[in-house]
Amino acid sequence: MTDLSTVWPAVYIAMLAAFTGYVVISRVPVMLHTPLMSGSNFIHGIVLVGAMVALGLATTPLEQAIGFLAVVLGAANVTGGYVVTERILEMFHRPRRPGPGV
Amino acid sequence: MVDPQLVIEPVYLATVFFFIIGLYRMSNPLTARSGIVWAGAAMLLATVVTFLTPGLGNIGLIGIGIAVGGGLGYLAAKRVAMTDMPQMVAIYNGMGGGAAASISAVELLAGTAANTAVLAVAGGLIGSISFSGSLIAFLKLQGWMRQKPITYSAQQVVNIVVLLLAGFFGALVLTNSGVVPLPVRLFLPLFFLLALLFGLLMTLPIGGADMPVVISLFNALTGLAVAFDGFAIGNYAMIVAGVIVGAAGSLLTLVMARAMNRSIPSVLFGAFGATDEVGGAVTGSLKSIEADDVAVMLAYASKVIIAPGYGMAVAQAQQKVKELSDLLESRGTPVKFAIHPVAGRMPGHMNVLLAEAGVGYEHLFDRDEINPEFTGTDVVLVIGANDVVNPAAHRQGSPLFGMPILDVELAKNVIVLKRGQGRGFAGIENDLFYRDNTRLLYGDAQESVGKIVQALKKL
Numbered sequence: 001m002t003d004l005s006t007v008w009p010a011v012y013i014a015m016l017a018a019f020t021g022y023v024v025i026s027r028v029p030v031m032l033h034t035p036l037m038s039g040s041n042f043i044h045g046i047v048l049v050g051a052m053v054a055l056g057l058a059t060t061p062l063e064q065a066i067g068f069l070a071v072v073l074g075a076a077n078v079t080g081g082y083v084v085t086e087r088i089l090e091m092f093h094r095p096r097r098p099g100p101g102v
Numbered sequence: 103m104v105d106p107q108l109v110i111e112p113v114y115l116a117t118v119f120f121f122i123i124g125l126y127r128m129s130n131p132l133t134a135r136s137g138i139v140w141a142g143a144a145m146l147l148a149t150v151v152t153f154l155t156p157g158l159g160n161i162g163l164i165g166i167g168i169a170v171g172g173g174l175g176y177l178a179a180k181r182v183a184m185t186d187m188p189q190m191v192a193i194y195n196g197m198g199g200g201a202a203a204s205i206s207a208v209e210l211l212a213g214t215a216a217n218t219a220v221l222a223v224a225g226g227l228i229g230s231i232s233f234s235g236s237l238i239a240f241l242k243l244q245g246w247m248r249q250k251p252i253t254y255s256a257q258q259v260v261n262i263v264v265l266l267l268a269g270f271f272g273a274l275v276l277t278n279s280g281v282v283p284l285p286v287r288l289f290l291p292l293f294f295l296l297a298l299l300f301g302l303l304m305t306l307p308i309g310g311a312d313m314p315v316v317i318s319l320f321n322a323l324t325g326l327a328v329a330f331d332g333f334a335i336g337n338y339a340m341i342v343a344g345v346i347v348g349a350a351g352s353l354l355t356l357v358m359a360r361a362m363n364r365s366i367p368s369v370l371f372g373a374f375g376a377t378d379e380v381g382g383a384v385t386g387s388l389k390s391i392e393a394d395d396v397a398v399m400l401a402y403a404s405k406v407i408i409a410p411g412y413g414m415a416v417a418q419a420q421q422k423v424k425e426l427s428d429l430l431e432s433r434g435t436p437v438k439f440a441i442h443p444v445a446g447r448m449p450g451h452m453n454v455l456l457a458e459a460g461v462g463y464e465h466l467f468d469r470d471e472i473n474p475e476f477t478g479t480d481v482v483l484v485i486g487a488n489d490v491v492n493p494a495a496h497r498q499g500s501p502l503f504g505m506p507i508l509d510v511e512l513a514k515n516v517i518v519l520k521r522g523q524g525r526g527f528a529g530i531e532n533d534l535f536y537r538d539n540t541r542l543l544y545g546d547a548q549e550s551v552g553k554i555v556q557a558l559k560k561l
Binding site for chain 1: 114117121122124125126128129130131134135137138139141142145148149152153155157158159160161163164166167168169170171172173174175176178179180182184187188190191193194195197198200201202204205207208209211212217317318321324325328329331332333335337338339340341342343344345346347348349350351353354357358361443448449450451453454457458468
């Protein structure tokens with residue numbers, strides 16, 4: 001640990017972020033558990049940004065290969081996570097069809 | 103020229119802000135749909151500005167990677183049936199974990215500074231576990247692998263040894279010391295292999311019924327891995343988004359486990375359903391019934407409750423069930439749907455499946471609302487549900503003891519639509535089926551409900 005002055009601000013930010021994550025979903029109804037899990041699954045797709053930087057700064061072929069894998073996996077996390085969440089939530093948006101004879 | 107960082111950092115900041123807004127909106131049914139759109143737009147923006155990163159090479163490779171991964175992820179997610187959503191969440195979560203582990207690998211290969219290498223090792227360890235664990239969860243839910251817990255003797259000892267070895271090689275990667283007679287360049291691959299192996303081993307003994315909890319746990323772990331990588335490469339957007347998912351995912355895991363009356367340690371180490379139930383032998387006999395008789399029963403009922411389970415969704419019977427409920431309503435018989443919190447594969451999954459078939463929310467009632475109503479109900483149709491209606495949950499000593507269930511056995515008549523004489527997801531005998539007021543209608547749920555509808559129309 002060489003430079004602690006850069007680590008501490010990040011730790012404080014992480015603590016606040018943990019609190020935010022906890023509070024934001026603390027009163028969620030059971031009905032929304034699945035979409036919320038899927039939605040948070042999408043949000044950690046931000047890993048794609050890190051993967052892009054890792055591949056972008058990679059120099060050796062091995063680093064490039066693993067970096068490429070990271071980008072592929074991260075991109076799948078992003079689009080797949082988005083589409084799954086969107087499709088689940090679409091169900092909540094559907095206009096109610098009046099049943100026959102009602 | 104403007105310093106690219108003056109563009110990138112504010113955009114990352116806005117991205118994180120809209121992630122939080124998006125999650126917040128997703129926690130309310132009325133705004134949920136817009137929540138994912140906000141988060142999606144923010145993600146798109148963050149991806150675009152990342153191309154401006156100073157010194158970024160391999161732009162072509164990055165573009166191809168995004169096109170390939172994004173395209174496959176998009177197509178698979180578009181095509182999959184709503185019933186299969188839980189395993190899709192698992193697989194995409196695993197990919198996020200794999201991406202985090204790969205970033206760590208690149209950072210460690212490139213030989214970053216010592217103080218960030220620790221964080222990269224942590225991210226690599228957690229990301230790898232989440233990756234291989236999620237793959238097993240996917241295979242089990244998809245039915246490409248035995249859903250029953252896979253156990254062997256001294257399993258937990260083996261798991262702990264593998265985890266400790268992974269940690270040991272992680273430490274060797276950091277110190278590059280020659281404590282073991284192996285070339286230094288083998289440390290890194292061994293570290294990742296052991297971490298991947300641990301994720302695989304820890305998921306094998308977990309049965310299908312507990313998978314939602316485990317997927318949620320891996321989701322939280324991936325968030326944590328992303329946060330560690332964010333620390334390692336100095337990306338605040340990754341730190342904040344990762345930690346938020348880690349915290350929200352942990353809370354969600356606890357809430358889900360509570361809804362299923364399971365504790366996290368018993369999920370992870372319990373091998374639920376692996377052992378035979380002790381005590382509580384079933385009495386009585388199985389009594390079957392034909393669709394025509396069910397139709398007659400329904401025709402003269404003054405109140406009907408439908409308790410759907412995952413079996414209904416597997417048989418794609420939602421549309422037929424909706425038709426049946428409409429038919430009964432048009433004859434003046436009120437129909438209510440009793441939704442157990444974990445009916446389907448995940449909390450809320452059944453609501454989604456019924457909504458897809460067009461059953462309005464005003465017909466859906468959760469367990470606490472509907473349980474007092476069973477006593478005065480003439481007919482309860484249990485369609486493809488088993489564990490969530492198993493009265494064994496009220497009996498001490500049963501593995502299900504204490505799990506909140508739908509008290510369907512209190513109704514005057516219980517009709518259970520079943521494919522065969524198999525047990526539920528938890529692998530436990532259900533004495534509801536042997537009760538005097540229970541009749542079993544065997545066959546494919548879609549076909550059976552169709553027959554009931556036809557017979558009812560003739561009456």
